[in-house]
Amino acid sequence: MSFPSHNTHPSAAAQSNISIDFNDPPIGLEQSWLEDSKECFEAHTLLKSLIIDQINQIPVANFNLVLQQCRNRASQRVSMHANREIEILKQDIEKLVQENQRINKMLLHEMKLRQQYYNELQLLKGAIRIFVRVRPLLQHEVQQGDFSVVRFSKNSQQLLFFPKVPSQEMAPPESEKITKQNYRQFQFDRIIGPNIHQRQLYDEEISPLTKSVLDGYNVSIFAYGQTGTGKTFTMQGSGEEIGIQQYILQDLYHQKQKDQSLCEMSIALSCLEIYNETCIDLLRSSDNKLDLKMDPQTKKIIAQGLREVVCNDVQEAIQCLVFAQKNRAVASTLQNHRSSRSHLIVQIGITKTFYQSETTLMQEDEDDSNQPINGMTNNNNTITSTMYLIDLAGSEKINTSSASNPITDSETKHINKSLSALGNVMESLRNRSAKPNMNGQAQHVPYRDTKLTYFMSNVFRDKHAIVCMIPHIAPSQMCFNESLRTLQFAERMSGIALTVNQ
Numbered sequence: 495m496s497f498p499s500h501n502t503h504p505s506a507a508a509q510s511n512i513s514i515d516f517n518d519p520p521i522g523l524e525q526s527w528l529e530d531s532k533e534c535f536e537a538h539t540l541l542k543s544l545i546i547d548q549i550n551q552i553p554v555a556n557f558n559l560v561l562q563q564c565r566n567r568a569s570q571r572v573s574m575h576a577n578r579e580i581e582i583l584k585q586d587i588e589k590l591v592q593e594n595q596r597i598n599k600m601l602l603h604e605m606k607l608r609q610q611y612y613n614e615l616q617l618l619k620g621a622i623r624i625f626v627r628v629r630p631l632l633q634h635e636v637q638q639g640d641f642s643v644v645r646f647s648k649n650s651q652q653l654l655f656f657p658k659v660p661s662q663e664m665a666p667p668e669s670e671k672i673t674k675q676n677y678r679q680f681q682f683d684r685i686i687g688p689n690i691h692q693r694q695l696y697d698e699e700i701s702p703l704t705k706s707v708l709d710g711y712n713v714s715i716f717a718y719g720q721t722g723t724g725k726t727f728t729m730q731g732s733g734e735e736i737g738i739q740q741y742i743l744q745d746l747y748h749q750k751q752k753d754q755s756l757c758e759m760s761i762a763l764s765c766l767e768i769y770n771e772t773c774i775d776l777l778r779s780s781d782n783k784l785d786l787k788m789d790p791q792t793k794k795i796i797a798q799g800l801r802e803v804v805c806n807d808v809q810e811a812i813q814c815l816v817f818a819q820k821n822r823a824v825a826s827t828l829q830n831h832r833s834s835r836s837h838l839i840v841q842i843g844i845t846k847t848f849y850q851s852e853t854t855l856m857q858e859d860e861d862d863s864n865q866p867i868n869g870m871t872n873n874n875n876t877i878t879s880t881m882y883l884i885d886l887a888g889s890e891k892i893n894t895s896s897a898s899n900p901i902t903d904s905e906t907k908h909i910n911k912s913l914s915a916l917g918n919v920m921e922s923l924r925n926r927s928a929k930p931n932m933n934g935q936a937q938h939v940p941y942r943d944t945k946l947t948y949f950m951s952n953v954f955r956d957k958h959a960i961v962c963m964i965p966h967i968a969p970s971q972m973c974f975n976e977s978l979r980t981l982q983f984a985e986r987m988s989g990i991a992l993t994v995n996q
């Protein structure tokens with residue numbers, strides 16, 4: 495086959511990048527040759543674009559592969575790194591646990607020392623502490639023209655009590671103006687005047703007792719005094735003003751929360767009423783009369799079947815008290831305002847069980863001062879203690895001038911009997927500590943004379959018990975005789991303050 499000499503092969507044209515306009519072919523080229531060339535050129539162009547496409551695909555696939563490999567390597571490195579980190583963290587945690595144990599050990603040691611010194615101080619202050627509370631004059635007393643016959647010293651320990659003053663005009667002057675007046679002076683651990691609010695009373699005088707009960711000491715607080723002098727106000731509060739019962743419970747549950755890493759604390763409540771020498775369980779609505787018996791194992795006097803309610807928080811505990819108060823109020827309306835004619839004993843039982851690690855730490859501590867504190871049994875590292883809050887019946891005498899009412903007379907006789915039995919027990923304890931062993935025999939203490947003294951003998955027979963008495967008086971001159979009796983009773987008690995538990 496021969497080609498025109500002046501012409502060039504189409505592939506040569508493509509190779510030499512000659513641009514051919516196929517719509518306007520050069521003169522002399524045959525039509526078929528042109529069509530062949532055109533097809534060939536298009537095939538070439540298509541092939542070229544396919545090759546470019548293929549080339550473009552290769553790096554993407556490669557990249558994905560490389561990326562996957564990188565990921566694998568990275569995840570291997572991350573897991574190796576994480577393992578190392580976890581190892582380091584484990585070591586750190588181990589160190590922290592050891593440090594925590596060391597600090598807990600120090601804390602326990604410090605706590606025990608603090609408890610020891612603190613409670614020694616409390617015991618040195620006197621086993622029976624007397625805080626006389628004088629309530630303000632009430633509105634109806636002022637309206638009746640009554641006035642206060644009580645004055646206070648600046649150190650809050652002395653109380654000046656004026657004999658009957660005939661009228662408001664003759665009322666004693668304020669304490670700073672008092673010179674040589676005819677007054678009786680009383681001195682107690684603390685006088686709580688009418689301006690002292692519940693919170694202040696709690697913070698200054700009662701909260702140390704809450705600390706003691708948490709340390710394993712049995713504590714009892716008696717509210718004593720004539721009806722209407724504020725015993726219930728102090729213990730339970732009134733209206734907006736909460737009483738020491740609630741403050742104590744708030745503190746106990748607060749401490750329970752604070753100590754939860756050291757020990758498990760359980761708080762249980764029971765409420766016992768003694769009315770006309772009958773014991774009544776106020777946490778039961780029926781079948782609630784109880785007998786007092788000595789527990790053969792612990793030698794403690796127990797009210798058989800007395801309901802103890804474990805309360806998990808302060809609200810539950812307060813609900814319990816409200817239930818008891820309602821029960822008491824129902825009986826009260828049925829029986830001639832029984833509430834002020836009966837003794838109410840609220841018992842708060844505390845059990846603290848120390849966790850194993852702390853137990854071991856305590857056993858490891860070889861310091862001699864690290865003796866088990868009161869209430870703690872060596873076997874199970876549990877501390878048990880009880881706080882007794884006793885709202886005593888009104889202490890007034892039978893009004894011999896009024897028409898006799900057999901019910902109130904019998905109630906009053908029972909009250910007078912149990913309150914004077916309480917005084918006799920105190921008196922015996924004082925005598926016993928003055929003359930410990932007469933002819934080798936311990937002096938008899940008449941605990942069994944009344945239900946109140948029998949039950950409370952748990953407290954008086956306990957060498958480590960802390961007893962606090964809050965005698966209440968009204969400041970008015972109309973209550974002069976009853977207030978004087980209350981102050982004299984309190985004076986008798988304060989005489990045995992330092993000796994009762996020796």
Ligand SMILES: Nc1ncnc2c1ncn2[C@@H]1O[C@H](COP(=O)(O)OP(=O)(O)OP(=O)(O)O)[C@@H](O)[C@H]1O
Binds near residue numbers: 728833
């Ligand atoms: N410190 C005080 N401040 C203000 N008001 C008080 C105070 N103490 C008592 N009161 C008020 O005096 C009244 C009598 O108080 P309360 O009922 O507590 O006496 P009580 O000794 O418990 O009597 P009862 O033996 O009859 O139960 C109440 O209205 C109480 O609110």
